[in-house]
Amino acid sequence: MIPIVAPFPIGRPRRNRLDAGTRRLVAENRLSVDDLIWPVFIMEGTGTISPVASMPGVERVTIDRLAAHVAPAVKLGIPAVALFPMTPPEAKDAEGSEASNPDNLICRAARLLTREFPDLLLVGDVALDPYTDHGHDGVLRPGPGGVYVDNDASLPVLVRQAVVQAEAGIGIMAPSDMMDGRIGAIRRGLDAEGLIHTRIMSYAAKYASAFYGPFRDAVGSGGALRGDKKTYQMDPANSDEAMREIAADLAEGADMIMVKPGMPYLDIIRRAKDQFAAPTFAYQVSGEYSMLMAAIERGWLDHDRGMMESLMAFKRAGADGVLTYFAPRAAALLRG
Numbered sequence: 119m120i121p122i123v124a125p126f127p128i129g130r131p132r133r134n135r136l137d138a139g140t141r142r143l144v145a146e147n148r149l150s151v152d153d154l155i156w157p158v159f160i161m162e163g164t165g166t167i168s169p170v171a172s173m174p175g176v177e178r179v180t181i182d183r184l185a186a187h188v189a190p191a192v193k194l195g196i197p198a199v200a201l202f203p204m205t206p207p208e209a210k211d212a213e214g215s216e217a218s219n220p221d222n223l224i225c226r227a228a229r230l231l232t233r234e235f236p237d238l239l240l241v242g243d244v245a246l247d248p249y250t251d252h253g254h255d256g257v258l259r260p261g262p263g264g265v266y267v268d269n270d271a272s273l274p275v276l277v278r279q280a281v282v283q284a285e286a287g288i289g290i291m292a293p294s295d296m297m298d299g300r301i302g303a304i305r306r307g308l309d310a311e312g313l314i315h316t317r318i319m320s321y322a323a324k325y326a327s328a329f330y331g332p333f334r335d336a337v338g339s340g341g342a343l344r345g346d347k348k349t350y351q352m353d354p355a356n357s358d359e360a361m362r363e364i365a366a367d368l369a370e371g372a373d374m375i376m377v378k379p380g381m382p383y384l385d386i387i388r389r390a391k392d393q394f395a396a397p398t399f400a401y402q403v404s405g406e407y408s409m410l411m412a413a414i415e416r417g418w419l420d421h422d423r424g425m426m427e428s429l430m431a432f433k434r435a436g437a438d439g440v441l442t443y444f445a446p447r448a449a450a451l452l453r454g
């Protein structure tokens with residue numbers, strides 16, 4: 119489609135920007151509270167709210183503080199929270215066994231939130247990195263290059279993790295591990311337990327990115343990480359490959375797909391939406407958040423305008439929703 123524009127001076131594009139009313143009428147995209155998913159960090163202990171040093175304005179909370187922490191977001195109408203645990207080092211092992219403990223932090227948090235806020239959607243991360251002492255998303259076995267994150271040996275562990283999380287009340291499973299075939303394996307595993315309503319939001323195109331740094335600080339997995347994740351997360355140079363990853367996950371039964379990180383990968387979101395017309399989400403990851411907040415704290419950017427513009431970019435790129443640490447603040451602004 120080639121837009122027809124009358125030549126100047128008959129055509130004057132500035133007419134449609136003349137006043138706030140006109141600008142509202144012609145706005146092509148809108149951000150709404152309905153688009154927001156809020157990632158929340160949980161830790162062991164009691165009575166503690168602990169700031170994440172590398173993410174100004176973000177806190178980890180103990181389970182007894184979780185309902186009070188989440189209540190304002192629920193009140194603002196945020197439809198979903200994504201839960202991430204800070205697993206204590208003594209609960210970590212090489213196989214990530216704690217991931218499938220039905221009484222792990224995530225499951226206890228999910229039972230509590232389901233009871234307190236029955237309409238709030240819970241998104242559960244499926245990957246082993248918060249639970250392994252080596253910081254990888256799957257289990258390590260001898261393989262190419264010495265040790266290797268073993269795809270097929272990781273799948274049954276991920277399936278068990280998804281099942282315990284679903285049984286604890288998590289309605290949306292979000293596999294972030296990037297193993298091949300995990301969406302199909304998790305779907306079959308859930309269905310075998312009768313968990314046919316559990317949705318899968320696949321981190322289909324997850325890049326091996328520098329922008330996850332502050333998150334690893336928040337969940338305490340950064341120091342432990344041996345090597346890098348380049349043998350399973352995607353190369354930032356690639357875009358066609360993201361389309362193949364997304365196609366595979368949709369074919370295996372993903373209900374929704376995600377692109378991660380967000381802002382440096384807006385082109386991937388647009389391609390994905392145009393090509394697959396599936397519910398598409400962006401994760402505005404910790405490094406993007408902290409980058410904005412660092413500039414905001416120095417007075418170099420305006421908080422509200424910077425936040426809203428960064429979120430609108432995802433809508434314009436074609437995302438249906440955004441996982442963002444700004445969610446409660448954006449929702450408060452949208453509610454006026």
Ligand SMILES: NCC(=O)CCC(=O)O
Pocket residue numbers: 243294329330331332333334402403404405
């Ligand atoms: N599965 C979650 C992550 O890997 C990182 C998210 C972030 O950096 O915010």
Ligand SMILES: [Mg+2]
Pocket residue numbers: 296297298299322363366367
């Ligand atoms: Mg894949």
